[in-house]
Amino acid sequence: MRVTCTVNGRPCVADNVWEGESLLYVLRERLGLPGSKNACEQGECGSCTIRMDGDLVCACLVAAGQAEGADLRTVEGLAGEDGALAPVQRAFLDAGAVQCGFCTPGLLMATEELLERVPEPSDADIREALSGNLCRCTGYEHIMDAVRLAAARRTAVEGRPA
Amino acid sequence: MTLRPGTLSQRSARGTTGGVGESTGRPDGTLKVTGEFAYSSDLWHEDMLWGHTLRSPHPHAEILGIDVAAALALPGVHAVLTHHDLPAATHYGLEFSDQPVLARDVVRYQGEAVAVVAADHPETARRAAAAIAVAYRELPVVHDETSATAPGAPLLHPDRTDHHAADSPHPNVVHRQPVRHGDVAAARARAEVVVRGTYQVGMQDQAFLGPESGLAVPAEDGGIDLYIATQWLHVDQKQIAPVLGLPAEKVRLTLSGVGGAFGAREDLSMQAHACLLALRTGRPVKMVYNREESFFGHVHRHPARLSYEHGALRDGTLLYVTCRIVLDGGAYASSSPAVVGNAASLGLGPYDIPNADIEALALYTNNPPCGAMRGFGAVQACFAYEAQMDKLAAALDMDPVTLRQHNAMRQGTVMPTGQPVDSPAPVAALLAAVAARPLPPPRRWENATGTADVRELPGGLSNTTHGEGVVRGVGYAVGIKNVGFSEGFDDYSTARVRLEVVAGEPVAVVHTAAAEVGQGGVTVQAQIARTELGVTRVTLLPADTTVGSAGSTSASRQTYMTGGAVKHTCEAVREQVLDRARERFGAAAARLEAGKVVAADGEVIATLADVLGDGAIELEREFRHRPTRPFHPRTGQGHGHVQYSFCAHRAVVEVDTELGLVKVIELAAAQDVGKALNPLSVAGQIHGGSAQGLGLAVLEEIVVGPDGRVRNPSFTDYLIPTILDVPSMPLDILELADEHAPYGLRGVGEAPTLSATPAIVAAVRQATGLDLVRVPVRPEHLTGTA
Numbered sequence: 001m002r003v004t005c006t007v008n009g010r011p012c013v014a015d016n017v018w019e020g021e022s023l024l025y026v027l028r029e030r031l032g033l034p035g036s037k038n039a040c041e042q043g044e045c046g047s048c049t050i051r052m053d054g055d056l057v058c059a060c061l062v063a064a065g066q067a068e069g070a071d072l073r074t075v076e077g078l079a080g081e082d083g084a085l086a087p088v089q090r091a092f093l094d095a096g097a098v099q100c101g102f103c104t105p106g107l108l109m110a111t112e113e114l115l116e117r118v119p120e121p122s123d124a125d126i127r128e129a130l131s132g133n134l135c136r137c138t139g140y141e142h143i144m145d146a147v148r149l150a151a152a153r154r155t156a157v158e159g160r161p162a
Numbered sequence: 163m164t165l166r167p168g169t170l171s172q173r174s175a176r177g178t179t180g181g182v183g184e185s186t187g188r189p190d191g192t193l194k195v196t197g198e199f200a201y202s203s204d205l206w207h208e209d210m211l212w213g214h215t216l217r218s219p220h221p222h223a224e225i226l227g228i229d230v231a232a233a234l235a236l237p238g239v240h241a242v243l244t245h246h247d248l249p250a251a252t253h254y255g256l257e258f259s260d261q262p263v264l265a266r267d268v269v270r271y272q273g274e275a276v277a278v279v280a281a282d283h284p285e286t287a288r289r290a291a292a293a294i295a296v297a298y299r300e301l302p303v304v305h306d307e308t309s310a311t312a313p314g315a316p317l318l319h320p321d322r323t324d325h326h327a328a329d330s331p332h333p334n335v336v337h338r339q340p341v342r343h344g345d346v347a348a349a350r351a352r353a354e355v356v357v358r359g360t361y362q363v364g365m366q367d368q369a370f371l372g373p374e375s376g377l378a379v380p381a382e383d384g385g386i387d388l389y390i391a392t393q394w395l396h397v398d399q400k401q402i403a404p405v406l407g408l409p410a411e412k413v414r415l416t417l418s419g420v421g422g423a424f425g426a427r428e429d430l431s432m433q434a435h436a437c438l439l440a441l442r443t444g445r446p447v448k449m450v451y452n453r454e455e456s457f458f459g460h461v462h463r464h465p466a467r468l469s470y471e472h473g474a475l476r477d478g479t480l481l482y483v484t485c486r487i488v489l490d491g492g493a494y495a496s497s498s499p500a501v502v503g504n505a506a507s508l509g510l511g512p513y514d515i516p517n518a519d520i521e522a523l524a525l526y527t528n529n530p531p532c533g534a535m536r537g538f539g540a541v542q543a544c545f546a547y548e549a550q551m552d553k554l555a556a557a558l559d560m561d562p563v564t565l566r567q568h569n570a571m572r573q574g575t576v577m578p579t580g581q582p583v584d585s586p587a588p589v590a591a592l593l594a595a596v597a598a599r600p601l602p603p604p605r606r607w608e609n610a611t612g613t614a615d616v617r618e619l620p621g622g623l624s625n626t627t628h629g630e631g632v633v634r635g636v637g638y639a640v641g642i643k644n645v646g647f648s649e650g651f652d653d654y655s656t657a658r659v660r661l662e663v664v665a666g667e668p669v670a671v672v673h674t675a676a677a678e679v680g681q682g683g684v685t686v687q688a689q690i691a692r693t694e695l696g697v698t699r700v701t702l703l704p705a706d707t708t709v710g711s712a713g714s715t716s717a718s719r720q721t722y723m724t725g726g727a728v729k730h731t732c733e734a735v736r737e738q739v740l741d742r743a744r745e746r747f748g749a750a751a752a753r754l755e756a757g758k759v760v761a762a763d764g765e766v767i768a769t770l771a772d773v774l775g776d777g778a779i780e781l782e783r784e785f786r787h788r789p790t791r792p793f794h795p796r797t798g799q800g801h802g803h804v805q806y807s808f809c810a811h812r813a814v815v816e817v818d819t820e821l822g823l824v825k826v827i828e829l830a831a832a833q834d835v836g837k838a839l840n841p842l843s844v845a846g847q848i849h850g851g852s853a854q855g856l857g858l859a860v861l862e863e864i865v866v867g868p869d870g871r872v873r874n875p876s877f878t879d880y881l882i883p884t885i886l887d888v889p890s891m892p893l894d895i896l897e898l899a900d901e902h903a904p905y906g907l908r909g910v911g912e913a914p915t916l917s918a919t920p921a922i923v924a925a926v927r928q929a930t931g932l933d934l935v936r937v938p939v940r941p942e943h944l945t946g947t948a
């Protein structure tokens with residue numbers, strides 16, 4: 001089958017997609033966007049987290065056909081056109097929240113979504129929002145720091161929400 | 163967009179700066195946050211095939227026949243290989259070559275590789291593997307010490323020829339190491355208090371996130387290029403080349419992006435299989451394990467049964483310890499002999515104990531093979547000896563921290579192996595640091611209005627309690643881990659460093675084969691080159707086998723060893739630069755600073771561009787740590803270790819005693835790192851190691867039935883800590899230099915994994931009053947329903 005969707009603002013077409021393929025497989029192997037990772041392919045680890053029409057989804061649990069016509073956003077779409085890193089990306093680097101980095105793309109997407117929804121999250125809010133994203137390396141402490149830092153910088157730039 | 167293998171994953175720094183001692187950023191950080199960093203599962207080649215492995219469903223069975231006709235007949239299938247198709251060596255292994263590349267007449271554990279397939283789509287490859295017909299006859303299973311050593315027990319490797327075979331008390335014992343120290347009988351007669359306990363540690367998994375994967379590309383010279391996530395390129399090469407029947411120089415390995423390792427990538431997984439398929443088909447072959455296959459495709463932490471007896475005087479002075487540590491090595495040896503050596507030599511913990519009788523051994527069984535995991539034999543012992551220390555403190559009615567400090571080892575203490583500790587050992591100070599931290603305020607889920615945020619409670623969002631039935635406890639532990647390879651191993655690392663001028667600017671180019679597995683080795687290598695050569699720009703070449711071995715990224719050794727190699731080589735390069743400068747500009751040239759050659763008084767003599775104008779300087783050097791010696795096979799005496807690292811933890815937990823749910827609410831750590839080359843990375847290692855120790859305490863276990871079958875090979879059922887399970891982890895980092903190590907540093911990665919587990923279990927014991935002797939602690943242990 002053919003799947004037509006928008007990824008990071010660009011129209012994309014994948015041909016010869018087998019019905020059993022996941023959206024994650026289509027992104028990684030057919031559209032050349034391997035930024036979303038494949039750590040469990042069971043919806044358990046969050047490494048493949050992307051935005052689909054604004055919602056967070058595990059791309060490994062989305063059948064390719066379900067993405068027909070969808071507006072997708074992956075980690076490759078976070079930085080600006082000029083390569084300038086998004087505040088969440090910068091914060092993860094500055095806080096030392098990246099070790100092997102395999103969990104990072106999924107965590108960045110989940111953090112971005114959290115901060116859109118809750119600009120000044122409490123620690124409990126952060127832990128709840130990121131609990132679907134496993135990280136085996138960092139012990140999460142620097143990830144907490146990164147999310148707090150990204151939130152602080154975003155509100156500093158955008159002003160406090162009314 | 164298409165990816166080319168090996169080109170993206172280690173592309174160098176965009177603008178990180180900073181020398182030794184600074185929290186500089188990772189050179190690969192930008193690539194990792196933009197999704198550009200190529201992990202081994204991201205590699206892609208124009209006409210590549212996908213490999214898949216057929217694995218044994220049985221833990222022990224005879225193979226009566228294999229029929230691959232149906233698999234080969236499927237459209238899209240390019241090759242199906244069994245043991246019949248192996249061109250050369252049929253076995254490999256880290257210490258002994260006892261593991262079949264593909265099983266021949268017998269399978270010894272569930273998940274053993276029997277055949278491999280290459281096809282044009284991963285699903286085709288999976289279906290082809292499923293179409294292979296293997297006829298098995300199941301055999302009796304050996305699953306613990308009793309069944310492995312009973313008269314008439316099936317022998318896992320009846321024709322052993324390895325160098326431990328002669329000293330093993332039974333052919334199903336991979337290796338046994340006794341350690342005898344002092345006079346236990348005399349000490350026992352003097353003891354005023356004796357405590358005994360038997361403890362168990364379940365099988366933990368490394369559970370790195372990036373699955374085993376790689377891409378093998380056949381080369382025109384008949385050789386192979388393998389792009390691979392591994393911990394040690396050269397030891398892979400050494401094992402793969404004989405299997406392919408190729409000389410080592412035709413088996414070229416390049417490190418691809420590694421998504422965590424923690425020991426599980428020390429052994430081969432898909433390396434040889436992918437190469438065999440690529441050479442057979444003449445096409446690039448990519449293999450990526452799924453999560454279930456990953457659980458079967460790598461070695462785990464040894465489960466253990468440990469029996470201890472501690473004897474002391476009434477004032478708490480330890481007189482003697484006896485212990486017996488039985489490790490389940492599973493079907494193949496892997497690194498079990500070295501794990502045994504560690505468990506035996508570190509089995510007393512960081513205490514000064516004059517008399518000891520220790521025995522550690524590892525078994526061959528039909529359980530999943532076990533090998534390296536962060537902490538490597540020291541983790542299991544630490545759980546047991548720290549439980550014993552608490553038990554002894556209770557028997558003496560002493561404070562558990564005071565008892566530990568009273569017996570704490572210090573510089574000069576003689577290990578049970580007869581080796582004196584010849585660098586700082588601030589065990590008492592580390593305990594003091596965690597004990598001095600203010601405790602988190604009690605019952606913090608009760609806010610000002612008296613209502614609970616259930617997210618803070620045991621059970622969390624599942625809303626199982628609002629505080630009723632919840633009790634709190636505090637526990638302490640401290641551990642000792644060796645750094646680097648021990649027991650006489652020729653442990654070295656190689657670095658090649660070139661100093662050149664590009665567009666008027668000096669650049670250091672550093673090339674090593676050290677595997678960056680996420681720990682930050684690349685960051686410190688660049689920091690060292692900047693510090694030693696006084697330059698800002700450092701280019702790190704991809705790790706590959708065109709430079710000498712760096713040894714393994716394990717045993718907390720890579721900053722010490724490859725950091726040492728880079729330092730050592732940079733110093734040699736610097737000497738040549740200074741020699742050249744002295745010839746040309748006079749004798750005053752003393753050091754390199756900010757791209758200049760300067761005199762002792764700081765006066766600028768020349769720029770590096772002036773000196774290097776005629777050509778770059780490139781040198782290669784090896785770095786070795788001080789030699790070690792094997793432990794005596796019967797007494798365990800010997801200077802077996804190079805360096806030790808120490809970490810202490812204090813855990814605060816809350817337990818819902820009705821449902822048996824544990825919430826760790828704070829896990830404070832104190833560690834001596836000798837010198838923090840990169841403080842932010844050091845903290846990250848301590849946090850990460852502590853979280854893995856937390857996992858072993860309350861969550862993580864591969865459940866293997868007495869039939870040798872694995873019950874939970876998935877992230878649904880094997881639970882690793884989430885961000886809700888891991889609490890705040892405040893740190894105290896000490897820097898007491900080890901004069902024998904580069905910059906005085908002390909390996910960091912492993913020690914925190916040791917003590918986190920017993921500290922948490924001690925806290926749960928204190929909260930509940932239960933005598934918990936097994937990890938992970940499960941709800942049924944806490945509710946009395948086990």
Ligand code: FES
Nearest residue numbers: 040041043046060
């Ligand atoms: S890969 Fe999709 S959740 Fe793990």
Ligand code: FES
Nearest residue numbers: 100101135136137
């Ligand atoms: S940084 Fe390795 S899994 Fe998170």
